[in-house]
Amino acid sequence: MATVSADSSLPDVAPAEDLRGQGAVRRVLGGAIRTRRGQIGAGLTLLVLAIAFLGPVIPHGSATKFDAPPFSKPGNLGAGLLGTDALGRDVLSRVLDGGWILIVLAVLATLLTIVIGALLGINAAYRRGFVEGLTMRGVDVVLAMPQLVFVLLMLSVIGPKRWLLVLAVGLSQAPQTARVIYAAAQDVCERDYVKAVAVWGVPPRTVLRRHVLPSLITPLMVEAGLRLAFSIILIAGLSFLGLGTRPPNPDWGVMINENRLGLGTNYWGVLAPAILLALLSVGTNMFADAIARANLGENRSEQAVIASAGGTGSEA
Amino acid sequence: MPRAASTEATAGAALEVSDLSVVMERSRIPVVADVSFAVPAGHVMGLVGESGSGKSTVGLALLGYVRRGLEIATGRVSLGDCEVLELEGSAQRQARGRLVSYVPQDPASGLNPAMRLGTQLHEAIAIHDDVLDDGETVQDRATRLLEEVDLPTTKAFRRSYPHQTSGGQQQRIGIAMAFSCRPRLVVLDEPTTGLDVTTQRHVLDTVRELTRSHHTTAVYVSHDLPVVAGIADETAVMYAGKIIEWATASALFSQPRHPYTRGLLNAAPTPDRATVLVGIEGQPPRPGQWPKGCSFAARCPRAQDDCREAEPALARLESERLVRCIHPLGSGEEAAATPTDAVAHAKVEGRGNLEVEGLTAHYGAKEVLHDVDLAIKPGACLAVVGESGSGKTTLARCLVGLHANWSGDARVDGQPIAPPASKRSDEQRRLVQYVFQNPHASLNPRMSVAENVEEPLRHFERLGWRERRAKVLDTLEVVALGRDFADRMPGQLSGGERQRVAVARALIVEPELVICDEITSALDVSVQALLVEQVRRLQHERGLTALFITHNLSVVRSIAQEVIVLEQGAVVERGATDTIMERPEHPYTKQLINDLPRFAEAAPAG
Numbered sequence: 001m002a003t004v005s006a007d008s009s010l011p012d013v014a015p016a017e018d019l020r021g022q023g024a025v026r027r028v029l030g031g032a033i034r035t036r037r038g039q040i041g042a043g044l045t046l047l048v049l050a051i052a053f054l055g056p057v058i059p060h061g062s063a064t065k066f067d068a069p070p071f072s073k074p075g076n077l078g079a080g081l082l083g084t085d086a087l088g089r090d091v092l093s094r095v096l097d098g099g100w101i102l103i104v105l106a107v108l109a110t111l112l113t114i115v116i117g118a119l120l121g122i123n124a125a126y127r128r129g130f131v132e133g134l135t136m137r138g139v140d141v142v143l144a145m146p147q148l149v150f151v152l153l154m155l156s157v158i159g160p161k162r163w164l165l166v167l168a169v170g171l172s173q174a175p176q177t178a179r180v181i182y183a184a185a186q187d188v189c190e191r192d193y194v195k196a197v198a199v200w201g202v203p204p205r206t207v208l209r210r211h212v213l214p215s216l217i218t219p220l221m222v223e224a225g226l227r228l229a230f231s232i233i234l235i236a237g238l239s240f241l242g243l244g245t246r247p248p249n250p251d252w253g254v255m256i257n258e259n260r261l262g263l264g265t266n267y268w269g270v271l272a273p274a275i276l277l278a279l280l281s282v283g284t285n286m287f288a289d290a291i292a293r294a295n296l297g298e299n300r301s302e303q304a305v306i307a308s309a310g311g312t313g314s315e316a
Numbered sequence: 317m318p319r320a321a322s323t324e325a326t327a328g329a330a331l332e333v334s335d336l337s338v339v340m341e342r343s344r345i346p347v348v349a350d351v352s353f354a355v356p357a358g359h360v361m362g363l364v365g366e367s368g369s370g371k372s373t374v375g376l377a378l379l380g381y382v383r384r385g386l387e388i389a390t391g392r393v394s395l396g397d398c399e400v401l402e403l404e405g406s407a408q409r410q411a412r413g414r415l416v417s418y419v420p421q422d423p424a425s426g427l428n429p430a431m432r433l434g435t436q437l438h439e440a441i442a443i444h445d446d447v448l449d450d451g452e453t454v455q456d457r458a459t460r461l462l463e464e465v466d467l468p469t470t471k472a473f474r475r476s477y478p479h480q481t482s483g484g485q486q487q488r489i490g491i492a493m494a495f496s497c498r499p500r501l502v503v504l505d506e507p508t509t510g511l512d513v514t515t516q517r518h519v520l521d522t523v524r525e526l527t528r529s530h531h532t533t534a535v536y537v538s539h540d541l542p543v544v545a546g547i548a549d550e551t552a553v554m555y556a557g558k559i560i561e562w563a564t565a566s567a568l569f570s571q572p573r574h575p576y577t578r579g580l581l582n583a584a585p586t587p588d589r590a591t592v593l594v595g596i597e598g599q600p601p602r603p604g605q606w607p608k609g610c611s612f613a614a615r616c617p618r619a620q621d622d623c624r625e626a627e628p629a630l631a632r633l634e635s636e637r638l639v640r641c642i643h644p645l646g647s648g649e650e651a652a653a654t655p656t657d658a659v660a661h662a663k664v665e666g667r668g669n670l671e672v673e674g675l676t677a678h679y680g681a682k683e684v685l686h687d688v689d690l691a692i693k694p695g696a697c698l699a700v701v702g703e704s705g706s707g708k709t710t711l712a713r714c715l716v717g718l719h720a721n722w723s724g725d726a727r728v729d730g731q732p733i734a735p736p737a738s739k740r741s742d743e744q745r746r747l748v749q750y751v752f753q754n755p756h757a758s759l760n761p762r763m764s765v766a767e768n769v770e771e772p773l774r775h776f777e778r779l780g781w782r783e784r785r786a787k788v789l790d791t792l793e794v795v796a797l798g799r800d801f802a803d804r805m806p807g808q809l810s811g812g813e814r815q816r817v818a819v820a821r822a823l824i825v826e827p828e829l830v831i832c833d834e835i836t837s838a839l840d841v842s843v844q845a846l847l848v849e850q851v852r853r854l855q856h857e858r859g860l861t862a863l864f865i866t867h868n869l870s871v872v873r874s875i876a877q878e879v880i881v882l883e884q885g886a887v888v889e890r891g892a893t894d895t896i897m898e899r900p901e902h903p904y905t906k907q908l909i910n911d912l913p914r915f916a917e918a919a920p921a922g
Contacts, residue, residue, distance in 0.1 A: 192758035199737045
């Protein structure tokens with residue numbers, strides 16, 4: 001093992017490509033996927049995504065037509081693998097058809113949350129002063145209002161429309177993201193390499209884009225995972241309340257609402273969509289958690305041990 | 317279980333370490349290997365080495381402790397009649413504090429911030445039951461300890477929290493706690509790094525006093541050679557996880573025999589005369605990459621073919637000296653330090669003169685700089701010296717525009733500069749460049765070396781990709797890094813290399829004034845020497861004007877023509893470097909120079 005003789009000037013830390021800005025997303029995800037937690041999280045998420053997006057393509061019966069008497073158990077005459085729902089429609093078909101729209105809406109809402117939250121948070125952290133005060137007090141005000149109430153308010157004023165659903169869910173979560181990113185960005189903005197650039201008179205927008213944002217990839221991805229889980233639950237909840245997808249179209253949230261009366265007879269009508277929603281939330285949450293742990297130094301590699309054993313000298 | 321060490325005369329015990337090696341838990345790669353030494357009872361052994369040499373790992377291993385991910389593979393550590401590494405469980409717990417104890421580098425992290433100092437001190441004493449002398453209470457012992465380390469014994473002081481005390485006081489509390497149970501062995505891991513020279517002097521005196529009066533055996537781990545010279549009886553030098561030279565301190569520092577030790581001494585600046593600092597190029601092999609021959613061969617000026625063939629053993633060269641080298645320096649071979657001509661070379665033709673008059677700066681309502689005047693002639697180097705809290709870094713940050721809350725008149729080339737950088741012209745921002753203290757924080761870790769260096773160029777000049785690249789490569793060569801560094805990431809570089817990248821980033825826009833804020837304080841001496849010489853060479857070649865901010869008076873002697881001394885935000889003395897170093901007038905300057913650790917203090921063993 002101690003036979004490497006010549007090239008001692010080239011320490012073998014992670015390959016250069018992995019540390020670059022472009023490779024940062026890949027590095028962050030890669031770190032997470034190597035952990036057991038990340039593998040389980042990614043597995044659960046992919047499983048549910050596969051059911052939701054491949055479901056409509058898999059040949060199955062109609063999701064809206066009468067199939068067998070309401071709340072028929074699986075195995076009853078004419079009933080499918082998961083029985084029928086409150087109106088006698090096939091639960092399996094509705095599960096297969098009712099997931100993708102929910103997930104698409106949740107992803108869009110999450111994107112909106114992250115973009116708005118990150119912009120607000122980074123700007124407030126870097127510009128300080130008036131902008132900071134205004135943004136963060138605004139965030140406080142919105143945070144003081146229960147999220148669901150905020151969304152319900154918007155939806156009941158304008159009416160249940162899909163774009164509004166995305167907008168309302170996205171906006172309602174942006175303050176949380178702004179808070180988290182603001183805290184993380186405050187630390188980055190204080191770093192010397194950011195100050196060095198600012199001293200040259202580089203405009204703030206460039207500083208933020210080139211130097212601050214790339215250093216925030218880890219918290220942003222953790223935040224995205226968390227917000228996705230929340231968005232799914234929120235949108236499913238809104239569907240449950242009748243403000244999301246409208247009947248007779250299938251939707252996992254709507255299904256839980258429609259079929260809860262039949263829990264005693266055919267529990268699959270509630271259980272199947274509920275389990276899938278739970279798995280998706282747990283999966284994205286676990287993956288986000290794995291990202292955070294992998295990049296905040298919990299699962300330290302031997303390379304890190306070398307570095308720490310080597311120490312960084314007299315940095316007092 | 318060891319005997320209760322109740323009487324002080326028997327407190328110390330000879331320390332014997334043999335064949336100690338520490339490996340990584342999983343890969344079994346050695347981090348420290350083949351470490352053997354003996355310290356007579358009551359002696360202080362210095363363990364010196366640069367960062368990554370394994371000196372701290374050895375220090376901790378003496379206590380039977382290793383950092384997470386490491387493991388003690390082989391070796392014996394015996395202390396009198398006790399085998400430290402064989403203790404386990406409660407016996408080991410009992411031994412820590414009683415038999416062996418430890419003083420960490422950072423006093424603040426060694427103390428619980430939420431507990432009163434008195435409580436922590438009492439706890440350290442009361443945790444073992446039979447450490448007290450007959451009729452002595454915990455209270456009595458605490459009072460005595462506080463007296464011994466020269467701290468107030470008042471109730472008010474005992475009731476204070478760590479944050480209410482200074483760094484030096486915190487470190488002395490740490491030392492008092494380490495000595496509280498009269499251990500046989502105390503390991504001190506860089507206890508004075510991060511302290512000002514005067515405080516350092518007090519802490520060193522305390523340590524020496526305590527080890528003498530209690531006859532305690534001590535191992536003093538440090539990278540700071542003059543400090544070790546002043547306190548140690550014997551000294552071992554570590555390089556790449558192994559001891560490469562061991563001798564009495566006076567012999568080692570006056571006449572090193574291993575080329576690496578010689579190199580370290582040549583690199584260390586001295587306050588007594590201006591010398592050319594000779595650094596050691598390259599970096600030590602990392603664990604897992606140790607060569608089969610001598611690990612220093614790649615950087616050694618005396619290396620021959622047989623050095624690379626087989627690993628030399630630690631051999632006895634004289635009765636009191638062990639050296640791990642096939643071709644050691646002769647006993648009479650004295651590499652005389654070259655006096656520097658820094659003072660003579662102040663060029664006149666450079667531009668970039670800086671004049672500051674009546675600069676007063678505030679943090680909030682607090683005035684931190686009072687009416688500071690200074691002037692640098694073009695091409696000259698002015699050093700600003702002061703202890704922590706003297707306002708020297710604030711001064712630099714004011715001049716460069718990072719700290720905007722100041723008033724006064726500052727002119728670069730006759731043009732007044734506005735306090736915040738955002739209100740200055742691009743030309744002004746280009747003329748004055750700043751090099752940060754910590755090279756680990758000042759480079760963007762997600763950009764390659766070339767991208768970091770060209771960042772200011774993107775802003776100040778409109779150049780095509782090809783021209784930028786050419787300029788980056790040229791500048792990297794100016795700081796002696798070479799073109800192949802361009803595409804590496806900062807994470808792959810050593811501290812010294814990173815700092816050179818930071819210097820290159822400042823130079824690429826061709827400034828006239830460079831403000832260097834403690835640029836060598838995070839670096840090892842061998843690297844510091846390279847960087848200081850580099851800055852000096854750049855000044856000569858380019859007529860650069862430099863403002864060199866430092867707490868290290870020894871370095872000042874080798875680089876600056878003029879010095880101003882800051883105390884509590886006010887200039888207390890100014891003048892030519894030689895005059896100030898040899899005939900300081902102000903009591904504060906006198907004290908600073910007096911308290912500097914010097915090699916000449918190496919005490920004869922015994």
